[in-house]
Amino acid sequence: xxxxxxxxxxALAAGIGLALLVVTVVLPRFQPHVFSGTVxxxxxxxxxxxxxxxxGERASLSDFEDQVVVIYFxxxxxxxxxxxxxxxxxxxxxxxxxxxDDVQVIMVSVDPARDTPELLGExxxxxxxxxxxxxxxxxxxxxxxxxxxxxFQAEEGTVDTGYLVSHTANLMVVDREGHLKxxxxxxxxSDQIASDLDYLL
Numbered sequence: 001x002x003x004x005x006x007x008x009x010x011a012l013a014a015g016i017g018l019a020l021l022v023v024t025v026v027l028p029r030f031q032p033h034v035f036s037g038t039v040x041x042x043x044x045x046x047x048x049x050x051x052x053x054x055x056g057e058r059a060s061l062s063d064f065e066d067q068v069v070v071i072y073f074x075x076x077x078x079x080x081x082x083x084x085x086x087x088x089x090x091x092x093x094x095x096x097x098x099x100x101d102d103v104q105v106i107m108v109s110v111d112p113a114r115d116t117p118e119l120l121g122e123x124x125x126x127x128x129x130x131x132x133x134x135x136x137x138x139x140x141x142x143x144x145x146x147x148x149x150x151x152f153q154a155e156e157g158t159v160d161t162g163y164l165v166s167h168t169a170n171l172m173v174v175d176r177e178g179h180l181k182x183x184x185x186x187x188x189x190s191d192q193i194a195s196d197l198d199y200l201l
Contacts, residue, residue, distance in 0.1 A: 055117070077164070173197070
């Protein structure tokens with residue numbers, strides 16, 4: 001009788017273990033991914049970004065073919081939102097491990113008058129040397145910002161800060177096929193961003 005009870009108990013434990021495995025490992029793989037931002041269903045290529053990079057060379061989105069590209073519009077003199085966003089992006093990219101090689105973070109400057117390629121490179125290097133800056137003339141930057149629905153405007157600051165720039169702080173994510181796939185809000189966590197990027201990869 002005891003042997004039968006032990007056998008039954010072992011079978012029950014094995015069944016429970018199998019059920020937990022299915023619930024925690026197998027089923028989540030068949031659940032649709034819930035993005036942290038707004039999904040864009042457009043099948044047309046993402047608007048062109050063709051500017052001078054922080055390495056001093058001109059580049060466009062087509063140069064990052066087969067990579068997931070995260071575009072952020074910000075500037076080096078930004079006192080709060082930009083450093084916070086870039087720090088969050090750094091953590092998100094690091095969570096991807098080796099897959100991070102297939103992600104390119106680009107910050108397009110909304111302050112081209114002050115943000116030289118050299119300054120962008122130095123600034124972004126504090127967060128992650130893999131991050132790339134882009135800048136150009138005010139007209140070039142305004143054109144790129146407009147097609148991505150990004151607003152920016154210089155405003156009076158203080159003697160210490162100089163003028164400040166109000167700007168849209170969303171992250172624009174372009175998938176491997178070159179389509180604008182996702183717009184992530186500025187309050188997204190590093191875990192949420194990493195999850196979205198991992199899914200797109």
